[in-house]
Amino acid sequence: MAFTISPNDILWNRNGDPVRIADRNNKNGKIILDPDFAHVQETAKFGIKNALEPAQKEAYHLELSNVENSDDRHQEIRDLYNKITQLKNENTDPRVLKYLENELQFRIVREKFTPENFAVDALTLGI
Numbered sequence: 001m002a003f004t005i006s007p008n009d010i011l012w013n014r015n016g017d018p019v020r021i022a023d024r025n026n027k028n029g030k031i032i033l034d035p036d037f038a039h040v041q042e043t044a045k046f047g048i049k050n051a052l053e054p055a056q057k058e059a060y061h062l063e064l065s066n067v068e069n070s071d072d073r074h075q076e077i078r079d080l081y082n083k084i085t086q087l088k089n090e091n092t093d094p095r096v097l098k099y100l101e102n103e104l105q106f107r108i109v110r111e112k113f114t115p116e117n118f119a120v121d122a123l124t125l126g127i
Contacts, residue, residue: 005031006057008043009050018044052095059096063087064103073111080104 005011009021013033020043022034034040049057067079084100107113 005050006054010040010044011050049099052099056093056096056099059093060099063096063100073107074113077104077107077111077113080107 005021005024007021007023011019011021011033013019013035017035018037018040020034020036020040021031023032025031049060052060063083064080067076067083069076069079080100081104084097084104087097087100
């Protein structure tokens with residue numbers, strides 16, 4: 001599968017600043033960038049989904065919406081971990097699973113959360 005750039009993907013410009021893909025012209029290949037940081041933050045609310053096809057992005061967004069809990073971020077992390085474990089047993093698209101696993105790790109770091117009993121393979125830990 002080739003890398004695709006779609007509207008609402010997040011990229012970084014040559015200065016290292018995040019930008020959002022506002023639109024893409026499929027005829028000439030040009031993209032229109034939106035540097036407004038508020039739009040970038042709103043778009044990246046559920047993590048970066050670059051290189052996912054539209055159906056995969058929708059599945060990714062749906063799974064994150066299902067575990068959303070604004071009252072308890074640590075419970076949200078636990079729920080996401082359990083959801084990923086469940087989806088692995090259901091033969092879910094491996095790319096969606098990988099993005100969900102990356103989102104889980106991002107949230108663990110962001111919240112400075114110490115997982116109680118999460119099973120993580122050595123490759124993920126970098127060993």
